[in-house]
Amino acid sequence: MNSPKHVAIIMDGNGRWGLKKNKTRNFGHAQGIKVVEKIITEAIFQKVKYLTLYTFSTENWKRPKKEIRFLIFLLESYIKKELKNLIKKNIKLKIIGNLNKFPKTLKSKLRKAEKLTNKNNKIQLNIALNYGSKEEIIRSIKKINNLNKTINERNINDYLYTAGIPDPEILIRTGNRFRLSNFLLWQSSYTEIFFVKKLWPDFNKKDFNKIILKFLKIRRNFGAIK
DSSP: OOOOSEEEEEOOOHHHHHHHTTSOHHHHHHHHHHHHHHHHHHHHHTTOSEEEEEEEEGGGGGSOHHHHHHHHHHHHHHHHHHHHHHHHTTEEEEEESOGGGSOHHHHHHHHHHHHHTTTOOSEEEEEEEEEOHHHHHHHHHHHHHHTTOOOOHHHHHHTSTTTTSOOOSEEEEOSSOOSOTTSSTTTTTTOEEEEOSSOGGGOOHHHHHHHHHHHHTOOOOTTSOO
16 A cells, blocks of 8 residues: 555644643643644655644634734744745645634735745645634535535535545544544545544654554455455
8 A cells, every 4th residue: 555645633732731841831832833844744754745734723712812822923933934944845835724813914924825835746735724624514515505506525525625635544633632623524534543642742753654554554445345
């Protein structure tokens, strides 16, 4: 079996990691960014073509305003710092989710980064921001209705945020939680799901590689008998 084309990750446990270290939740989020960089590099090494990171969900707006402001600051800082590297490393950036609730400055930087990396083809990094799978499916169906098209699987796929992106073969969730938290529900119908006890800042390339190796040993029948 070849390496998976698409790996999706729920990067859970940053806040808990910070508190565990007798620091703040925001300290944990800052450490989590460092892990993102390492996992992107490892995904490229493993010849993964799409990496989708659940970065900010529609439900995350319920968090304290101070934490939300810090997360937005981290996002802006990351894009500003890493844009040149994304271009240099031939990484295409795509945002999935509804950016309307974010500050104009962040939206502008994200759209600029998407435009400047649009032709890159080493790996596509999908950042899920203000993303919720239920909202995504409803949005897709509304668009189909507005266009007077038939509601079917193909058309729903075509109007999701992930249109044109293959479904993930692997979904990883760190943080010792065993749920999908409204992430890629439609796209994960035949995804192999791996739950990891480690909190996201403790997750490393060795853990990532172990999951890839486990996946390669799985016989995937997609409902058939082989």
